[in-house]
Amino acid sequence: xxxxxxxxxxxxxxxVRENAIIDATNALLxxxxxxxxxxxxxxxxxxxxxASLYKHFPSKEALxxxxxxxxxxxxxxxxxxxxxxxxxIEQLKNVLKWALDIRIKGGLPxxxxxxTSLRDALLNNNRYLNRLLDLNEHxxxxxxxxxxxxxxxxxxxxxxxxxxxxxRSCDPTLDYLRSSGQYTDEQVIDFLISTCFRGLQ
Amino acid sequence: xxxxxxxxxxxxxxxVRENAIIDATNALLxxxxxxxxxxxxxxxxxxxxxASLYKHFPSKEALxxxxxxxxxxxxxxxxxxxxxxxxxIEQLKNVLKWALDIRIKGGLPxxxxxxTSLRDALLNNNRYLNRLLDLNEHxxxxxxxxxxxxxxxxxxxxxxxxxxxxxRSCDPTLDYLRSSGQYTDEQVIDFLISTCFRGLQ
DNA sequence: GTCTATACCATGATAGAC
DNA sequence: GTCTATCATGGTATAGAC
Numbered sequence: 001x002x003x004x005x006x007x008x009x010x011x012x013x014x015x016v017r018e019n020a021i022i023d024a025t026n027a028l029l030x031x032x033x034x035x036x037x038x039x040x041x042x043x044x045x046x047x048x049x050x051a052s053l054y055k056h057f058p059s060k061e062a063l064x065x066x067x068x069x070x071x072x073x074x075x076x077x078x079x080x081x082x083x084x085x086x087x088x089i090e091q092l093k094n095v096l097k098w099a100l101d102i103r104i105k106g107g108l109p110x111x112x113x114x115x116t117s118l119r120d121a122l123l124n125n126n127r128y129l130n131r132l133l134d135l136n137e138h139x140x141x142x143x144x145x146x147x148x149x150x151x152x153x154x155x156x157x158x159x160x161x162x163x164x165x166x167x168r169s170c171d172p173t174l175d176y177l178r179s180s181g182q183y184t185d186e187q188v189i190d191f192l193i194s195t196c197f198r199g200l201q
Numbered sequence: 202x203x204x205x206x207x208x209x210x211x212x213x214x215x216x217v218r219e220n221a222i223i224d225a226t227n228a229l230l231x232x233x234x235x236x237x238x239x240x241x242x243x244x245x246x247x248x249x250x251x252a253s254l255y256k257h258f259p260s261k262e263a264l265x266x267x268x269x270x271x272x273x274x275x276x277x278x279x280x281x282x283x284x285x286x287x288x289x290i291e292q293l294k295n296v297l298k299w300a301l302d303i304r305i306k307g308g309l310p311x312x313x314x315x316x317t318s319l320r321d322a323l324l325n326n327n328r329y330l331n332r333l334l335d336l337n338e339h340x341x342x343x344x345x346x347x348x349x350x351x352x353x354x355x356x357x358x359x360x361x362x363x364x365x366x367x368x369r370s371c372d373p374t375l376d377y378l379r380s381s382g383q384y385t386d387e388q389v390i391d392f393l394i395s396t397c398f399r400g401l402q
Numbered sequence: 403g404t405c406t407a408t409a410c411c412a413t414g415a416t417a418g419a420c
Numbered sequence: 421g422t423c424t425a426t427c428a429t430g431g432t433a434t435a436g437a438c
Contacts, residue, residue: 014421035236036318038413051416052422060414089402113373117237151402159381160374160392161401167374172314173364180360191361199400200353200362201290239431250405255433257403 018056018066021046025067029109034064034118061121065128068109072131075099079138088146092165093193095139099169100189104178110170136162168196219257219267222247226268230310235265235319262322266329269310273332276300280339289347293366294394296340300370301390305379311371337363369397 024045028037039060043050057063078098082091102108112119122128143161146152152161173195177188225246229238240261244251258264279299283292303309313320323329344362347353353362374396378389 017421033236033317035234039415040413048421049423050414051424054415055421058415111373113376116234153399153401156392156396156401157383159383160378160396163374163377164396164401167372167377170373171368172312172371173361173368175314176364176368177361182358182360191357195357195361195365195397195400197401198354199396199402200357200365200398201400240433241431249403251432252406252434253404259433261432 021053021056021063022067022070025063026071026107026109029064029067030103030106033110034112034116037064039063061118064118065121065125068112068122069125069127069131071109072128072135076131076135076138079135079142082142087151088142088149089151089197092139092142092146093197095142096165096168096193096196097189100174100192103169103174104185104189108169111166139165165196168192222254222257222264223268223271226264227272227308227310230265230268231304231307234311235313235317238265240264262319265319266322266326269313269323270326270328270332272310273329273336277332277336277339280336280343288352289343289350290352290398293340293343293347294398296343297366297369297394297397298390301375301393304370304375305386305390309370312367340366366397369393 021042024042025037028041028045031037037060039050039053042063043053046053053063057066075095079095082094084091086094099108112122139162140158143152143158147154147158171192174188174192177183177191178185183191222243225243226238229242229246232238238261240251240254243264244254247254254264258267276296280296283295285292287295300309313323340363341359344353344359348355348359372393375389375393378384378392379386384392
């Protein structure tokens with residue numbers, strides 16, 4: 001595409017490096033959360049000096065935001081590629097299953113809740129907000145479809161269902177059940193999906 | 202009870218002061234979480250100097266652990282006082298409702314998940330662990346009773362039900378729905394209890 | 403037991419050489 | 421753009437006077 005392959009190659013190198021940085025950030029965000037993640041750790045994980053990190057991302061907040069944006073983009077891509085032949089409720093379950101699989105592999109940072117200072121940064125990040133709105137729209141469409149198919153309770157508003165599914169992707173129950181050592185990862189995921197959609201009763 | 206009322210009075214004063222400290226700790230833990238809570242804030246909230254705080258509690262971890270122990274004791278007391286005439290499932294719902302009410306009032310720290318450094322401290326705290334085991338036994342009894350009454354799915358192990366209910370007490374869905382401003386607090390709590398026990402379908 | 407003042411350390415961010 | 425070395429801030433914890 002570019003007229004100067006050399007420049008393009010350099011740019012490619014840059015992208016690869018920055019992807020590696022975001023990989024490390026993602027893992028550390030998932031493992032320790034935003035506040036406990038340190039820039040020293042990220043740099044060490046990537047194998048570069050901390051100062052070099054700051055040449056790529058101007059701040060810790062910007063770095064974390066970039067990681068969250070990439071995560072949202074991957075999620076949107078997954079949702080777009082869902083098999084539309086399936087009942088909407090099965091598509092929703094597949095989204096949750098996909099998220100839980102990623103989480104078990106150590107790559108899913110928990111939702112930015114009100115306790116963390118990352119939240120404010122993300123709420124001021126337009127790239128992040130745009131991706132989030134985009135994902136929300138896709139998910140809301142699926143939820144409404146599932147409702148017209150009669151498999152989601154009518155009295156539950158769409159946003160209640162949406163947040164409930166989002167929250168289940170970072171449910172601490174996953175960690176507790178896994179650390180009990182009594183179940184396989186697949187069983188734990190099935191429990192979470194089942195209790196989310198069918199409840200306890 | 203004591204032979205020396207004067208000493209007992211001093212001890213009472215101490216208890217009152219320490220209760221005030223734990224009150225402040227509880228609120229800050231709920232608001233910001235363990236890592237973002239600072240000893241300066243706790244001291245300022247109570248109205249004493251930071252050094253005085255350390256005369257009462259030897260460390261930040263010990264202080265947070267004391268707050269969590271008191272919370273567990275209050276929970277156990279509530280569970281003990283439940284109306285045993287009610288169906289077990291209604292008693293379980295009442296426990297969750299009670300916890301969510303406290304959380305809305307700003308007094309319920311989130312569960313210590315794997316991300317926080319508080320977790321290790323609590324796992325080494327025998328007072329905390331004993332209270333937790335005690336509560337777990339009470340709750341497990343209720344869950345088994347509800348199961349024999351046929352209102353909890355047989356295929357769900359007791360610990361899955363237990364953790365699922367615990368996790369719902371710190372579900373971020375509560376914050377998201379409240380901040381949307383579309384529902385009353387009571388509605389939000391009903392949504393959470395309903396989706397927990399009946400699910401989305 | 404309360405205070406002021408401070409030691410000590412971790413961490414986000416930067417300077418400046420190469 | 422990478423590095424080493426450093427700064428500035430804020431936090432836990434403590435010393436020592438009263």
